[in-house]
Amino acid sequence: MTRIKRDTIAYLLVVGFCVVMLSWAIPTYTPAYPGYGASPALVTNVAVGIMLSMAILSLLTIAISVFTNKPLPPEESEFPEDLKDGGGFTQVGRVNIMQLGRIMIPCVLLLLAIDLIGYALASFAYLMILQYAIGNRKWLQSFVVSVTLTLLLYIIMRYGFGVPVPGPQLFE
Amino acid sequence: MDMIIAGLLDSISLASLIFLLAGVAVGVLIGAIPGINGPMAIALFIPITYYMTPLTAIGFLVGLNKGAFFGGAVSAVLLRTPGTPEAAATAWDGYPLTQQGKGEKALRMALYSSVAGDFLSTIVLIAIAAPLAAVALFMGPAEIFALISVSLTVIAGIGTTSISRGLIAAGFGILLGLIGTEPVTALPRLTFDVYQLGSGLSLIPVAIGLLAFSEILLQLERLAVNGSGEHCVTVFSKKSEDRLVSLKEFFATTKALLRGTLIGVGVGAMPGLGAPVASFMSYDQAMKRSKKKHEFGKGSLEGIAASESANSSVVAASLIPLFVLGIPGNLAAAMLMGAFMIHGMQPGPLLFKENAQLMYGIYGSLVLASLLLLLIGRFGLRFFCKAVNIPAMILYPIVMFTCIMGAYLGKSSMFDVGIMLAFGFIGYYMRKFDYSYVAFLIGFILAPEWERALQQVVIISEYDSYMFFQRPVAMMLMALTLFVVVRTFWTSIHAKRKNKKIQAAAVAAAQHKVTE
Structure with missing residues (x-):
């Protein structure tokens, strides 16, 4: 996928989002005009309007450059790594969905599990899984980090700030 | 006068001093770790400040930010990987010195320049913020509306390569x-x-997700592709001339240092530009005006002084628009604004009127933070060097778990943790697709x-459609907003044309070479 294609998809998503907001979300979930001051929907409409107009303007720029056969220079139309050796990583570049999934899935699981099995077990399991997911195969090191961090944050939250840790408590 | 004395006395209370010291130390430690910067550190630690008094909280966060700015130089000098973006120029001269065994000398120079730049810029802040705030009190809602509009436009235009993406964000x-x-x-x-x-959406989970969590997602991706990278050099020469910065050497850099501070103050006071711009600008000027141009890039102390004094002076200067107008000039100031709001205060000119004692306390903390940075940096340098070597596989899970618990801490709600994760995900895509997360925040x-x-404005003007035309300052600011948008579009079109010309010339030159 070239950078132009990626930007086009992103702008189209922005346009879609704005259309949904203007046609459904803002009218449905904004209070009616009370009869004085500015309408509660004014600033939200302005914000969405800015997004929509900028996305359409950018799409037009891309369309003009494509239809007039005047492509943008490679450094703007392609990812920098494509220009070099076809590999590597750049911050403004491809999304590594597998890697993203490896990190995000344990986080989402922690969110769901913490209310079921409690802070201690869920946090320990999360840290073990996360360290494995990012490539740490030293089990003892992973175990020590997980136990220490779980305990340390428990002590800080419980006794330092007096905040109950999330989920059912193991020893209470 | 009583307010000033009371405020300054507050800043030297034991609790304030302890948290200020902790803030500076943690800031240097965090800044030394590549990939974690000042605003990220503030986002991570704001939840802790819920339990502090306003002065202690702001002092702690300011100390954290100041420490992180110097901390960025540690990994820049030792690893050639700047801990923070603004320390990139420091790496150009710091790392060659490390290769010569003079890493400690480079770090000491970075510390002294950082402290000097920061201290001078704090003095400027103290001298001009209150008088400017008194003038800003005359601004009405129309001017405030126009001012926010122009600030957002400037920040949107600078944070990304395309102003349209900046404005969408x-x-x-x-x-x-x-x-x-x-x-x-x-x-x-x-x-x-x-x-x-x-x-509403709480600032804490949004900021932690957008600044810290998304950055860790990117760092982990980089780690998966590139591996853990090079190991840090922490072997220093034992000769005193290779370790210490003599007075003669320090005074030889005075011009670069003062110029850097001036640039840093100017850049910091303008919304949107930020420390990296100040740092590169100052380095460039120092190189152009130096008598020893040939030393730049090979281990010049002047280069380090220029870069570090400029980026550190941005910290206090960026508080000028925040204190005077209530507009955050950069990400760190935006996070500090969030901290003020959490403690029930709205930054802006009224702050000097309604919370004068607190403001003078903050001034005291700002000055003390500079002095503590000197102390901590001077005695803890070798310890902070070791922080650079913490393995990423241990560090990142710790930071991620801290993000999760930090988001939970604000309201003791797992809903906020979900918000933080969602914004981590959004922030990751925003960075990948080059949408300015600074403009968003x-x-x-x-x-x-x-x-x-x-x-x-609508209520006062009684629905007059020409309300902005009746206020000259507001009208000027709205015109400036329009000008910024048009100018940024124009510059980007012009840059594209220039790029095409350069490319065509390069292709022609290559073809000419082949024919020859």
């Missing part, structure tokens, strides 16, 4: 900043019947104030 930030209870009707707006959204923070100003 700012618009998105404003939209999400308006979720919650609508101020005039007191009814829920855009909450989608989710009761937790009734009070500042739009998010300023949205309620922007709306409030507009409501007041």
Whole structure:
């Protein structure tokens, strides 16, 4: 996928989002005009309007450059790594969905599990899984980090700030 | 006068000093770790400050930010990987010195320049913020509305390669900043019947997700592709001339240092530019005006002084627009604005009137933070060098878990953890797709104030459509907003044309070579 294609998809998503907001979300979930001051929907409409107009303007720029056969220079139309050796990583570049999934899935699981099995077990399991997911195969090191961090944050939250840790408590 | 003395006495109370010291030390430690910067550190630690007094909290966060700015130089000098973006120019001369065994000398120079730049810029802040705030008190809602508009536009234009993407990000930030209870009707707006959204999206989980969590996602991706990278050099020469910076050497850099401070103050006081711009600008000027140009890039102390003094002086200078106008000039200032709001204060000119004692306490803390940075940096240098070597596989899970617990801490709610994860995901895509997360965050923070100003303008002007034309300052600021948008578009089109010409010339040159 070239950078132009990626930007086009992103702008189209922005346009879609704005259309949904203007046609459904803002009218449905904004209070009616009370009869004085500015309408509660004014600033939200302005914000969405800015997004929509900028996305359409950018799409037009891309369309003009494509239809007039005047492509943008490679450094703007392609990812920098494509220009070099076809590999590597750049911050403004491809999304590594597998890697993203490896990190995000344990986080989402922690969110769901913490209310079921409690802070201690869920946090320990999360840290073990996360360290494995990012490539740490030293089990003892992973175990020590997980136990220490779980305990340390428990002590800080419980006794330092007096905040109950999330989920059912193991020893209470 | 009583206020000033009381404020300064508050800043030297034991609790304030302990937290200030802790803030500076943690800041240097965090800044030394590549990939973690000052605003990220502030976002991570704001939840802790819920339990502190306003002065202790702001002092702690300011110390954290100041420490992180110097900390960035540690990994820049030892690893050639700047801990923070603004330390990149420091690496150009710091790393060659490390290769010569003079890493400690480079770090000491970075420390002294950092402290000097920061101290001088704090003095400038103290000297001009209150008088400017007195003038700013004459601004009405129309001027405030126009000022926020121009700030958002400038920040949107600078944070990304395309102003359209910057404005989309700012618009998105404003939209999400308006979720919650609508101020005039007191009814829920855009909450989608989710009761937790009734009070709006909290700044803490949004900021942690956007700044810290998304950055760690990127760092982990980089780690997976490139591996753990090079190991840090921490072997220093034992000769005193290779370790210490003599007075003669320090004074030889005075011009570069003062010029850097001046550039840093100027850049810091303008919304949107930020420390990396100041650092590169100062380095460039120092190189052009130096008598020893040939030493730049090979281990010049002048180069380190120019870069470090400029980036550190941005810290205090960026508080000028925040204290005077209530507009955050950069990400760190935006996070500090969030901290002020959490403690029930609205940054801006009224702060000097309503919380004078606190403001003088903050001034005291700012000065003390500079001095503590010198102390901590001087005696803890070797310890901070070791922080650079913490394995990423241990460090990143710790940071991620801290993000999760930090998001939970604010309201003791797992809903906020979900918000943090969602914004981590959004922030990751924003960075990948080059949408300015800085513009988003500042739009998010300023949205309620922007709306409030507009409501007041509409009510005061009694629905007059020409309300802005009756206020010359507001009209000028709105014209400036339009000018910034048009100019940024024009510059980007011009840059594209220039790029094409350069490319065509390069292709022609290559073809000529082949024919020859």
